[in-house]
Amino acid sequence: MSNTESASDPNAILVAPSLLAADFGRLDEELASIEAAGADWVHLDVMDGHFVPNLSFGAPVIKALRPRTKLVFDVHLMIAPVDPFLDMFAEAGAEHIHLHVEAGPNTHRSLQAVRALGIKPGIAINPATPAEMIAPVLDLVDMILVMTVNPGFGGQKFLRSQLNKIRTLRRMADETGRPIRIGVDGGIDPETAGLCTEAGADVLVAGTSVFGLPDRAAAIRSLRGGAVAA
Numbered sequence: 001m002s003n004t005e006s007a008s009d010p011n012a013i014l015v016a017p018s019l020l021a022a023d024f025g026r027l028d029e030e031l032a033s034i035e036a037a038g039a040d041w042v043h044l045d046v047m048d049g050h051f052v053p054n055l056s057f058g059a060p061v062i063k064a065l066r067p068r069t070k071l072v073f074d075v076h077l078m079i080a081p082v083d084p085f086l087d088m089f090a091e092a093g094a095e096h097i098h099l100h101v102e103a104g105p106n107t108h109r110s111l112q113a114v115r116a117l118g119i120k121p122g123i124a125i126n127p128a129t130p131a132e133m134i135a136p137v138l139d140l141v142d143m144i145l146v147m148t149v150n151p152g153f154g155g156q157k158f159l160r161s162q163l164n165k166i167r168t169l170r171r172m173a174d175e176t177g178r179p180i181r182i183g184v185d186g187g188i189d190p191e192t193a194g195l196c197t198e199a200g201a202d203v204l205v206a207g208t209s210v211f212g213l214p215d216r217a218a219a220i221r222s223l224r225g226g227a228v229a230a
């Protein structure tokens with residue numbers, strides 16, 4: 001199945017390689033490699049050194065990359081506050097924006113602002129935050145991003161403690177009667193992909209297990225294979 005075919009199938013498991021694990025000196029080539037390898041989206045991690053203890057890249061880099069690929073830009077904002085920067089990421093070409101439920105007191109307003117910009121809103125949730133925290137905003141989102149590591153760094157170990165949360169969120173999302181995708185982010189490899197999809201996730205965000213391997217097509221196939229086998 002090609003990237004665009006799988007992305008338009010609501011039941012497909014989608015793979016979104018995280019550019020954080022790419023070679024930042026060759027972003028063009030890295031993007032081209034995952035597009036050719038069958039990635040569905042590219043996941044773009046924006047870090048501010050305040051909400052998370054690390055810095056990555058911001059809207060100018062995303063804007064520069066936008067014309068270089070047809071992949072959907074799945075932007076994960078690990079920043080606080082978010083509201084003053086939403087216009088900037090819209091203008092840069094974000095198609096999805098995930099903001100964190102922990103990032104500020106106005107999550108409901110921020111998600112409405114994302115939708116008003118014509119962007120699909122997602123709500124991201126940290127490992128220590130209970131699933132119930134996002135119940136009041138589920139009617140506003142198209143996606144939930146479950147952090148399966150503490151945000152801020154690639155290459156961390158998957159937290160199995162998040163599997164029950166994924167199950168709970170799958171049930172809550174299904175109860176809305178709307179199609180809401182559940183992404184998992186952090187420590188995703190073919191084995192943990194299977195655990196997550198079995199629990200109800202349908203988007204696999206993976207940095208190290210895609211960009212860490214020379215054959216990106218094989219890496220993406222293995223992730224899908226792990227997911228299907230669950």
Ligand SMILES: O=C(CO)[C@@H](O)[C@H](O)COP(=O)(O)O
Nearest residue numbers: 151152154155186187207208
């Ligand atoms: O948002 C984050 C980290 O904060 C993730 O997107 C990581 O970039 C995933 O990296 P791996 O755990 O797959 O290496």
